[in-house]
Amino acid sequence: MVSSKITAVFSLVAFAVIHSLTASLPFKRLVMRVAGPEAEKLYLPAYSLTAVLTILPLIYQLYKNPGRVLYKISSPWRWLMVGGQLVAGTLDLVAYLDAPHRFKVSSQLAGSQASEANSLKIRGIYRWVRDPFLLSGLVMIWLTPVMTVNLLIVYILTTIYFYLGSLHWERRLVAQFGDEYREYQKRVHRIIPGLRGSVKESDQSSVNI
Structure with missing residues (x-):
């Protein structure tokens, strides 16, 4: 019988492969070439x-075979942790709304030639943290009030995947925004809000320490 740990890891790897493929520029370029600009x-x-559909098998595996319980946080701390997860979940939406131009496929494919790339347009949450998606993801998984062996394995691997994904995403942003983003990297921390200071909205050269 296949170990539940192996099954969970396999499900995570399958998700990561599909997620990375569909996020890649070559795949996006292929879709745009085949389907046309309307596909954007x-x-x-x-x-x-x-992403939702491909993560469901992993969720099912962890629900069916969570493994030995390592710890279980009791109330009221449990609800504080769940509340933190909910707040972190809303951060993803906020992060997208604060920088929708970063996610336009045509701009990503055009790189530094895109008109949107003329300005990094720092707004909202990006004034304090460079990768709010990484921050949100880590908070959501590690504030889980019940930890099991299989969850721990998946969360460790997920943390590595999140961080590597963040590094790749920033390389893409450097290609898209050039020196403007490199300067931004020096002034705002990747994941810890306000650690290096905050960038003024619409003026990423000014920093409040």
Whole structure:
């Protein structure tokens, strides 16, 4: 019988492969070439739906075979942790709304030649943290009030995947925004809000320490 740990890891790897493939520029370039510019409006919703569908097998595996319980946080701390997870979950939406131009497929494919790339347009949460998606993801998984062996294994691997994904995403942003983003990297921390200071909105050269 296949170990539940192996099954969970396999499900995570399958998700990571599909998620990385659909997020890659070559795949986006292929979709745009085959489907045309009209595909851009549907790409992000389709990408998000694919991510949800491909993570479901992993969720099912962890629900069916969570493994030995390592710890279980009791109330009221349990609800504080769940509340933190909910707040972190809303951060993803806030992060997208604060920088929708970063996610336009045409701009990503055009790189530094895109008109949107002329300005990094620092707004909202990005004034304090460079990768709010990484921050949100880590908070959501590690504030889980019940930890099991299989969850711990998946969370450790997920943390590594999140961080590597963040490094790749920033390389893409450097290609898209150039020196402007490199300067931004020096002034705002990747994951800890306000650690290096905060960038003024619409003026990423000014920093409040």
